[in-house]
Amino acid sequence: MVQETTQEPPAAPPLGPVAQLLREALRGIDFETAQTPIDEAVTIRRDDFRQVMQTLRNDERLALDYLRCLSGVDWITDLEVVYHFYSFKHSHGLSLKVRCPYEDAHIPTVSHIWQTANWHERETHELFGIIFDGHPDLRPLLTEEGLGYYIMRKSHPLADIEEWQEDYLQTVQEAKAQMAAAAGEAPPVDEKAAKIALAQKKAAVITKTREEARAKGLSAEDEKAAVQAALAKFEEEQAAAPSAAAAPAAPPVDQRAAKIQAAQAKAAVITKARGEARAKAMSAEDERQYVAEALKKFSEEQAAPAPEPAAPAAQAPAAPMDRAAKIALAQKKAALITKTREEARAKGVSPEEERQVVAEALKKFSEEQGG
Amino acid sequence: MATDYRVPVEPEMETLDINVNVGPQHPATHGVFRMILTVDGELVKDLDPVIGYMHRGNEKLPENCDYRQAIGYHDRTDYLAQFNTEHCFVQAVEKLGNLPVPERAEYIRVILAEMNRMSSHLMFLGAFGTDIGLFGTSFMYAFRDRETIQDFFEEITGERMMYNYFRPGGVAWDVPENFEARCEQVLAKVKRGLEDIDGLMMENEVVLARCRGLSTVSPEDAINWGLSGPMLRATGLAHDLRRAEPYSIYDRFEFDIPTGRQGDVYDRIVVRLEEMKQSVRIVEQALEQMPDGPIMAEGMKRILRVPAGEIYMRVESPRGEYGVYVVSNGSDKPYRHKVRGASFSNLSALRAMSVGRYVADVILILGSIDIVLCEVDR
Numbered sequence: 001m002v003q004e005t006t007q008e009p010p011a012a013p014p015l016g017p018v019a020q021l022l023r024e025a026l027r028g029i030d031f032e033t034a035q036t037p038i039d040e041a042v043t044i045r046r047d048d049f050r051q052v053m054q055t056l057r058n059d060e061r062l063a064l065d066y067l068r069c070l071s072g073v074d075w076i077t078d079l080e081v082v083y084h085f086y087s088f089k090h091s092h093g094l095s096l097k098v099r100c101p102y103e104d105a106h107i108p109t110v111s112h113i114w115q116t117a118n119w120h121e122r123e124t125h126e127l128f129g130i131i132f133d134g135h136p137d138l139r140p141l142l143t144e145e146g147l148g149y150y151i152m153r154k155s156h157p158l159a160d161i162e163e164w165q166e167d168y169l170q171t172v173q174e175a176k177a178q179m180a181a182a183a184g185e186a187p188p189v190d191e192k193a194a195k196i197a198l199a200q201k202k203a204a205v206i207t208k209t210r211e212e213a214r215a216k217g218l219s220a221e222d223e224k225a226a227v228q229a230a231l232a233k234f235e236e237e238q239a240a241a242p243s244a245a246a247a248p249a250a251p252p253v254d255q256r257a258a259k260i261q262a263a264q265a266k267a268a269v270i271t272k273a274r275g276e277a278r279a280k281a282m283s284a285e286d287e288r289q290y291v292a293e294a295l296k297k298f299s300e301e302q303a304a305p306a307p308e309p310a311a312p313a314a315q316a317p318a319a320p321m322d323r324a325a326k327i328a329l330a331q332k333k334a335a336l337i338t339k340t341r342e343e344a345r346a347k348g349v350s351p352e353e354e355r356q357v358v359a360e361a362l363k364k365f366s367e368e369q370g371g
Numbered sequence: 372m373a374t375d376y377r378v379p380v381e382p383e384m385e386t387l388d389i390n391v392n393v394g395p396q397h398p399a400t401h402g403v404f405r406m407i408l409t410v411d412g413e414l415v416k417d418l419d420p421v422i423g424y425m426h427r428g429n430e431k432l433p434e435n436c437d438y439r440q441a442i443g444y445h446d447r448t449d450y451l452a453q454f455n456t457e458h459c460f461v462q463a464v465e466k467l468g469n470l471p472v473p474e475r476a477e478y479i480r481v482i483l484a485e486m487n488r489m490s491s492h493l494m495f496l497g498a499f500g501t502d503i504g505l506f507g508t509s510f511m512y513a514f515r516d517r518e519t520i521q522d523f524f525e526e527i528t529g530e531r532m533m534y535n536y537f538r539p540g541g542v543a544w545d546v547p548e549n550f551e552a553r554c555e556q557v558l559a560k561v562k563r564g565l566e567d568i569d570g571l572m573m574e575n576e577v578v579l580a581r582c583r584g585l586s587t588v589s590p591e592d593a594i595n596w597g598l599s600g601p602m603l604r605a606t607g608l609a610h611d612l613r614r615a616e617p618y619s620i621y622d623r624f625e626f627d628i629p630t631g632r633q634g635d636v637y638d639r640i641v642v643r644l645e646e647m648k649q650s651v652r653i654v655e656q657a658l659e660q661m662p663d664g665p666i667m668a669e670g671m672k673r674i675l676r677v678p679a680g681e682i683y684m685r686v687e688s689p690r691g692e693y694g695v696y697v698v699s700n701g702s703d704k705p706y707r708h709k710v711r712g713a714s715f716s717n718l719s720a721l722r723a724m725s726v727g728r729y730v731a732d733v734i735l736i737l738g739s740i741d742i743v744l745c746e747v748d749r
Contacts, residue, residue, distance in 0.1 A: 037466040037682050038616075066594050069683060071696045071709040082696065084683045088594060088608070091615060095683060116597025119719040127430075142423035142748055151431060158435050263385050 016040035018062070018094045025059045026052060039084065041095040049098055050108050056085060056096070057113050063089040067110070070120035072128035074153045079105055079130055100130065103182075109135040127152035145196060149175035198238070205234045217334065222327050229324075232257055262302075269298045329369070336365050388416055391730070395424055402744025406721075406733075413729045418722045425748035433708040438464050438539060438675045441705065445695075446533040448710055449746040451494055454480070454487040455688040457537040462618060463684035463697045464539040468677035471668045476541035477620045478661040482554065483527070483536070484686075485650040485657070486520055489561055491689035492643045493517040495741045496568055499640065502738035503581055509572055516564035523557045539675060541667035551658055558651055565647055572640065579637070586724045586736045588634035596723060597716035600691025601642040602740065606634035612687040623660065624653045636739040643741075646689075676703045683711075690714050690741055712746035 015023065018040050019033045029052065032043040044052050056064045064085035073080040083096045100107055109132040111117040121132040122141040129150040132138065140146040149156060149172070156175065209230040213223040235257065273294035277287040340361040344354040394405030403424035409417035429448055433441035445456040458480055465472060493513040500509025521531055527546055528534040536543050547553070572578055588598070590606045603610055609628040613621040629645030631638025679701040685694035691713030698707035717740045725733045 036680065039683060041681070067597060068685065068692060069694050069696060069709070069711040071707070071711075073698060073707045082683075084694070084696070088610065093616075114597070115595050115723075116716050116719060119715065142426040151428065158431065259385075259387065263387065266385065 018092050021059075021061045022056075022094070025055050025061060036095060039093045039095040041097060043097045043099070046098055046100055046107065052096070053108075053110050053113060056094070061090075062094075063087045064094060065089070065114075067114035067116050067120075068093075070117055070124060072124040072130055072152065074128060074155075075099070076154055078102060079128060081107055081124065081130060083110070105130045106133050107131070108133050111135055126150075129153065148172070148179060202231065202234065205230055216331065218327065219330065219334070222330055226327065266295065266298065269294055333362065333365065336361055386411065395421070402742065402747075404737075404742065404744055404747075406737075408730065408733065410730060413731075415725055415728055415730060415733055418725050418733065420718065420721055422718070422744070423748050425744045427749070429745075429749040430708055430710055434705055437703045438677065438705065441708065442537065443533065443535050445710075446535055447745060448712060448749055449688060449690065449693060449714070449743050450532060451491040451743055452487050452688045452690065452693075453532070453534050454483045454537070455686055456693055457534070458484050458619070459684055459686040459688070459693050460695050460697075461537045461539050462686070463682050463695045464675070464677060466684060467680050467682050467697060467699055468539065468675070470540045470671075473541055473665045473668060474662050475664045476666045476668075478657050479542055479546055479666065480537060481619055481621070481624075482654050482657050482661075483524070485653045486523065486554075486557070488650045488689045489647045490517050490520040490524075492647050493520075493561075493564075493568075495643055495689075496572065496640070499738045499741075500572070502734055503577060505572075505575070505577065509568065512564065512567050512571060516561050519557050519560050523553055526553065538667065540671045541665070545666045551661070554654065554658055558654060561647070562651055565644070565651075569644060573644065578640070581732075581735060582637035582640065582739075583635060584633075585636045585732055586634075586728065586739075588720075588724065590634070592723070593634065596720035598691070598720060599713050599716065600687065600689065601639050601646065602634075602691060602717050604628065605631035605638035605642045607632055612685060612692060616685075618684075618686060621653075624656045626650075626652050636735055639739045639741075643689075674703050676701065681707075685711070688713055690743065690746070691717060693746075710746075710749050712743075712749065714740065714742040714744075714746045718742050718747055 015033055016035060019031075019042055022031070022042060026048075029048045030045070031048075031052075034041045034043070056062050064087045066086040066088060067083060068086055069082075069084040071082045071084075073082060078099050078101050080097055080099045083098075084093065085096065086093045098107060105128075107130055109117070109121055111121055111132070112134070118135070118137070119141060121135055122138060124130055125132060125135075125138050126140040126142060126146070127150060206227055209227045210223060213226045218226065270291055273291045274287060277290045282290060337358055340358045341354060344357045349357070388409050388411050391408045391410055392405065393408060395403050405421040405424070407419040407421065408415050427447075429444050433444045436444070442457055442460060445460045446453040449456045464470070493516055497510040497513030497517070500506065500513070524534060525531050527550070528536040528543075588596075588602075588606050590603075590608045593603050593606045593608065598606075599610075607630050609630050611628045612618070613626075614628060626649040627645075629642050629649065631642050677699045679699055681696070681698040683694055683696045685692050687693075692711065693713050694711035696707065696709040696711065697705050700706040721737060721740065724736050728736065
């Protein structure tokens with residue numbers, strides 16, 4: 001289409017064919033029209049937005065079923081969202097624009113009409129700070145934890161590369177202060193900050209516990225167990241503390257932890273029963289029955305003290321205690337193994353003999369423990 | 372169809388859905404992408420894609436560059452289809468600024484863009500082979516041919532990846548004298564290679580067993596989800612921007628639009644393979660028609676200012692509709708510069724396509740989208 005690009009653009013008619021259809025479909029709604037080099041563009045008022053969007057999709061004459069692109073534009077005086085549509089039925093396209101003021105940057109979502117708008121709106125929300133009302137999931141898309149300021153706005157210029165590192169923190173703080181000053185946009189940032197703070201605390205607990213465990217020289221499995229116990233304790237503390245931020249997050253986590261504990265207890269019962277059955281050299285069918293009986297007994301026991309809701313909570317601290325004893329035992333065992341091995345090496349025995357010596361020492365140790 | 376390989380569970384055991392984190396490094400390195408799967412055994416119950424690891428402000432930076440500097444940023448969005456993306460942006464500037472383009476430059480652009488489509492699809496076929504477990508066979512065959520195209524591009528532009536060769540009003544410099552001969556040489560190699568890959572992949576037992584009937588998509592869903600390119604055509608819709616809204620000189624060539632039947636993963640491979648054959652046809656026709664003459668429009672200003680206005684220019688990139696929304700306020704820099712990546716919209720449908728499938732199939736579905744994360748995150 002070289003010829004077309006070399007020609008003067010045709011004098012824009014007052015109303016293009018698609019805009020004409022739009023006018024017919026939407027009597028009584030005002031919109032401005034313009035001609036871009038390819039598509040016709042119409043600008044509508046925000047109040048008419050919902051009605052217009054429904055019509056674009058559902059009206060047979062328009063049938064704009066494909067949302068190609070959704071872009072935000074910062075016009076400094078206000079914000080604009082531009083939608084580019086295409087109709088597979090009629091092979092025509094339309095660009096539609098709607099503006100909203102800075103102070104009230106709200107536009108209804110279209111993600112229920114065109115599902116592809118979901119990510120586009122999330123991105124535009126993140127980069128321009130436009131809130132799409134009714135969007136099912138307006139989390140930040142490109143920066144998982146969110147930035148707190150809107151990088152695509154013209155009020156956020158590119159930083160000088162030389163001074164970037166020194167000024168960066170200051171810029172972030174200023175932008176955050178600016179954000180806090182602007183009304184209506186503070187709450188989501190706050191909630192997020194609380195969430196982040198909680199996650200950071202949790203991470204600190206994990207790191208600490210893990211370091212302690214490593215200092216003690218625990219095995220990887222015991223280390224994991226210790227971390228889980230510490231986390232459970234931390235979550236209980238969080239739930240107990242009357243903190244506003246932690247309160248909504250804690251209950252589902254607790255429930256899950258209780259569920260996990262119950263499942264673990266059950267698994268322990270199964271393992272134990274199976275072990276017993278095997279020790280008795282039962283057949284596979286008998287074994288299954290034995291396990292089922294043990295489980296039944298277990299669930300009856302569980303059900304008995306269940307009436308008061310305190311029961312699972314009372315049971316919860318018992319598990320870490322058990323685990324601590326287990327850990328101590330494992331540590332003793334590990335120390336014994338290390339010691340025996342070192343002694344064996346000092347004597348210069350072969351690896352096989354060494355293994356045997358260690359096994360004997362372990363056997364002796366467990367006998368002592370049993371006694 | 373996939374067989375039911377779930378392990379029977381003991382009914383007494385209570386099972387919990389587990390969250391599995393995949394990434395942020397895809398095993399076959401499609402780019403840095405992460406997804407959080409909620410699985411019940413092998414069954415995917417929920418999928419939350421996490422993107423943004425490659426976010427570099429590729430929309431913001433060009434707003435601070437002049438129109439020619441911004442071309443380089445388009446190499447860095449879809450880095451497997453650089454000529455297609457450059458083509459899109461320079462056309463947007465040309466249409467906004469009403470700039471003429473010499474015939475020869477148009478032909479060079481189309482030839483390179485179509486060659487780029489082949490190299491991108493070869494990359495897909497190779498990478499998809501690794502996804503499916505054919506590492507070393509399809510990958511090596513595909514890359515053998517891709518390498519010849521890559522060498523050819525390097526001879527022309529001096530670069531292997533970030534070509535930066537198209538300019539508003541033409542191309543940066545003329546192609547070498549042996550352009551046509553080399554082009555035919557490369558085409559002959561690719562054509563032979565396509566037969567190899569066709570025989571290797573399309574009737575392969577593994578490919579058939581794992582891809583047929585996997586993640587079928589209806590045309591209505593595809594439109595609603597904003598799919599484009601091979602993903603859309605696999606559903607049976609013969610929609611190709613080169614035909615639907617012919618840009619550049621695509622209205623002068625004869626080519627078919629390959630479509631699939633049910634939009635499953637297998638159809639997506641077939642469509643891409645057939646598309647490469649059509650690209651070969653286009654390049655052959657373009658080579659026949661290509662005239663001599665200037666490669667840059669006359670009277671181009673050193674500082675390029677385009678009149679105020681806006682345009683949403685789109686082209687058919689190998690991955691689908693690649694669009695650039697440029698708003699000009701009459702200065703030498705774009706006021707707004709938005710990139711609509713084809714992978715972005717295609718990837719946003721991943722959750723809808725994957726839920727209810729097995730974990731191993733999700734990797735195939737992800738692979739069949741043919742994502743380029745730099746285009747998704749920008």
